[in-house]
Amino acid sequence: MKPMFAPSLMCANFLDLKNQIEILNERADIYHVDIMDGHYVKNFSLSPSIIEQLKTLAKLPIDAHLMIDNPTDFLESIAEAGATYISPHAETINRDAFRTIKTIKSLGCKAGVVLNPSTPIDYIKHYVALLDKITILTVDAGFAGQTFIPEMLQKI
Secondary structure (H helix, E strand, O other), X not given: OOOOOOOEHHHOOHXXXXXXXXXXHOOOOXXXXXXXXXXXXXXXXXXXXXXXXXXXXXXXXXXXXXXXXXXXXXXXXXXXXXXXXXXXXXXXXXXXXHHHHHHHHHOOOEEEEEEOXXXXXXXXXXXXXXXXXXXXXXXXXXXXXXXXXXXXXXXX
């Protein structure tokens, strides 16, 4: 898998979003859409509706990063909104990872997984071959504007 430049739309200026998307269409590899439920992380963020709106302007794939406790409850609505990738956190799907990955792919999306800085790579070893994308967070999940964790370079 090759590294990708995936700007987070959580950090976008929504008053100037159309212009920012047009610029990023020429510079990024993929859009990163953070969806937070206030439970898995103590913050709320974007929803499937932003993916639906983004899809009208985006020339790039869209990755839905699910920072939510029960990602399987949202897979269908996120796929219908137009996500290319659906990427839940490993901790939230570990009990039923194979079924979750199969469901994501059956909905016509690519399957990703997200690893927190403290989550070991070995956590996904039994299903890594089924994944289309792995996101290794370089900050703790849940808030924009955090300081980069340099130890993640070795993990990557």
